[in-house]
Amino acid sequence: MSRAVTKLGGLAYALAALVIVLDQASKYWILEVFNLPARGSVPLAGPLNLTMVWNQGVSFGLLRAEQDLMRWALVAFAVGVSIFLAIWVRRAGRAILAAALGLIIGGAVGNVIDRARFGAVADFVDVSALHFPWVFNIADAAINIGIALLFVDMIRGEKRPTSANPTEDAA
Template sequence: MLRWLLPVALVAFALDQGSKWYVFRQLRLEDLGKIDVLPPFLVFYPGINTGVNFGLFADGHDAMRWVLIALALGICVALAIWARSFERPAEFVSAGLIMGGALGNVVDRLYLPGVLDFLNMSCCGLNNPYLFNVADIFIFAGAIGLILFQGRKNEA
């Protein structure tokens, strides 16, 4: 079952990096400043997050960038070790999503001062001021998956 972990992580990583390349390079989001995809539900804005979710710990110090890189890599190693105890494909997929998303954000931090964000979703009169990226979606989905599926025995 461990064979699920690496392919899922690689696909998540590739989709994250590919989406950033396409939106920022091909669509030239920074030059445009905004792309209305399905307004107001989905709008692209250029952004760079030097902290973690919602800009937490974005103090502008370069040391924080390296701390966040080390933390993400440490989480990936811990997940890989923990995955050895998994029994269900859903657990491996969930861990792979987290690892691929985390590594996608690590690559951004290695080459930029922070993580490229561009997705903004608002709804029903509520204006969401925060941006996120595809890696964040995978990390969130993977975490929910581990909560839902971890610990359940394989029923096969």
Template structure:
């Protein structure tokens, strides 16, 4: 049940942030809004690939391949965590990852691409890439699974 609630919270946060920024602030037309330059700007990017636009093809086939792969990974993570004896933190991490993945799947279904809008730069280095709440959740959820998942015997890993 923890997986479901964590996934739902992340999914709602992701979709609400996209609606508020991309459509509410009309970033899709404006393209760029300084929030706290250079540390945080909203920069519109329609990502047709995976992270950093990798495998971005304009073909509809790639869009559906990415949707199917995302759904397959989501189903596998849900099944693995649900069927094995996982820690509370591993269950929450799985939900966070799943919520982020489903947020990006919805974007691909509805818009044909993922709506990315967060851009952060620092220390004289300009980051050309944009990301979204779902991307953060996918990364954090995967990291949480690495850190908190129990081994095959159901024992939590010892952390230093």
């Protein structure tokens, strides 16, 4: 394994850890210090509000997991995806790909922690005044930014050399 790949793996894992820490710290503050569940919704500035939502589904409330079996199935699925991505990181040859995978891993693990602890994910960032109907958290934002970076990486990805002879490319 080359040093560049090792450094990129370190970048991805450090980014994942940072997302987990920021996500869980923000949720601790929202739930325990600010006590948003008792307040419901609090306007902050402009279109930004803090609104408490317990999301039992996957991203943005899709596939609701109201039964315990579905809750643990979602936990298992997210852990499996995180493991797959953590293995993929070891082969990431580009910084943007490593960053994307790190963000997705960190976000997935952050939300798995909530789902395992509370049975639902704590969401609180509300920008519905901007016609964005979902309430989300730092983990959700990291996952979505990571997915966007994956698309950028696919578009900008390494160009494979082509030759005039198609059989040479296949070899």
